[in-house]
Amino acid sequence: MAPQDKSRKPAVAARLLNWYDAHHRELPWRTGPAALSKGERPDPYRVWLSEIMLQQTTVEAVKSYFTAFVRRWPSVSALAAAANDDIMKAWAGLGYYSRARNLKACADLVAAQGGIFPDTEEGLLALPGIGPYTAAAIASIAFARPAAVVDGNVERVVSRLFRIETPLPQAKTEIRALVQQMVPSGRPGDFAQATMDLGATICTPRRPKCMFCPLRADCDALAAGDPELYPVRLAKPEKPRRRGAAFVAIREDGAVLLRKRPEKGLLGGMTEVPTTGWTARLDGETSPDAAPFPSPWKRAGQITHVFTHFTLELDIYRASFGGRAPQGHFWSPPDDLHGEALPTVMKKAIDAAIPGATKRRKP
Numbered sequence: 485m486a487p488q489d490k491s492r493k494p495a496v497a498a499r500l501l502n503w504y505d506a507h508h509r510e511l512p513w514r515t516g517p518a519a520l521s522k523g524e525r526p527d528p529y530r531v532w533l534s535e536i537m538l539q540q541t542t543v544e545a546v547k548s549y550f551t552a553f554v555r556r557w558p559s560v561s562a563l564a565a566a567a568n569d570d571i572m573k574a575w576a577g578l579g580y581y582s583r584a585r586n587l588k589a590c591a592d593l594v595a596a597q598g599g600i601f602p603d604t605e606e607g608l609l610a611l612p613g614i615g616p617y618t619a620a621a622i623a624s625i626a627f628a629r630p631a632a633v634v635d636g637n638v639e640r641v642v643s644r645l646f647r648i649e650t651p652l653p654q655a656k657t658e659i660r661a662l663v664q665q666m667v668p669s670g671r672p673g674d675f676a677q678a679t680m681d682l683g684a685t686i687c688t689p690r691r692p693k694c695m696f697c698p699l700r701a702d703c704d705a706l707a708a709g710d711p712e713l714y715p716v717r718l719a720k721p722e723k724p725r726r727r728g729a730a731f732v733a734i735r736e737d738g739a740v741l742l743r744k745r746p747e748k749g750l751l752g753g754m755t756e757v758p759t760t761g762w763t764a765r766l767d768g769e770t771s772p773d774a775a776p777f778p779s780p781w782k783r784a785g786q787i788t789h790v791f792t793h794f795t796l797e798l799d800i801y802r803a804s805f806g807g808r809a810p811q812g813h814f815w816s817p818p819d820d821l822h823g824e825a826l827p828t829v830m831k832k833a834i835d836a837a838i839p840g841a842t843k844r845r846k847p
């Protein structure tokens with residue numbers, strides 16, 4: 485189908501919705517088509533929370549966090565009343581920690597408005613942590629607004645459906661315009677979720693299951709013979725590398741010395757073991773001499789962690805340390821480590837020095 489062939493787009497949307505009615509994913513935050521047809525409405529709090537958690541994070545990773553959050557904080561007002569540290573601890577391991585800080589700021593604002601979320605993209609965009617994609621998703625799913633919701637899955641489906649030759653990210657505007665033309669006014673939220681589900685389960689990045697696709701008769705990339713060529717992407721430059729060292733100090737009873745990172749910046753407000761700065765230089769930053777306090781440091785390996793903008797290599801050192809916690813630090817007993825607000829990179833660092841330490845749960 486040529487992109488300008490608007491006349492067939494409603495038929496494409498209808499086929500997609502029929503498929504969604506039968507094959508949608510059951511997700512803990514989702515109000516499925518059967519419930520909607522009985523008059524149930526999506527809870528904007530659950531839609532918002534899930535969309536924030538799903539930013540740059542997989543559905544599988546989000547499921548258990550979402551369930552734990554809504555069990556503990558069942559409404560936006562309950563979340564607003566929570567302590568920052570408790571939210572950071574509950575978020576630990578999900579990554580992109582500025583989301584957790586914005587989550588609390590947003591909950592505070594919405595709770596102050598009586599717990600009512602704005603029901604338009606514009607209103608949602610004014611809230612902390614909500615960008616154009618998230619505003620469109622919430623407006624569409626929670627409030628049935630005819631917004632164009634375009635995530636990576638949708639980009640892939642639409643690029644293939646219309647065989648878009650413009651490479652991403654330049655193609656985003658074109659894709660968004662095509663999606664906007666297809667959004668059915670009656671079921672915009674289901675259409676958004678149907679396109680995402682098709683991309684996640686059928687129109688996958690590798691080996692799309694075109695045999696089972698409800699849009700196979702409409703798909704230009706399939707007709708041309710090689711859907712995997714789409715979406716076209718410009719080659720990504722390699723991420724820069726930074727290096728540093730992390731120091732795991734262990735008390736006689738197994739407690740680990742921790743400190744809180746500054747509120748602003750990367751991993752702001754999260755908990756860490758003492759580390760050097762993370763630098764692109766190859767000088768002495770990664771030696772034990774750079775430790776914030778002297779101890780008989782022994783090398784315990786190296787870990788690599790990939791952030792959005794750089795890859796970090798941390799040399800890990802461990803030492804027994806018997807003294808009082810230095811100023812700004814605290815001891816976390818072995819049974820408490822699992823519940824600390826440790827980002828994944830710090831869990832890796834501690835587990836490199838003490839295998840399995842962050843996975844141990846309170847008996």
Ligand code: SF4
Nearest residue numbers: 687694697700703711
């Ligand atoms: S036919 Fe294949 S490539 Fe085209 S939309 Fe369906 S799964 Fe994707």
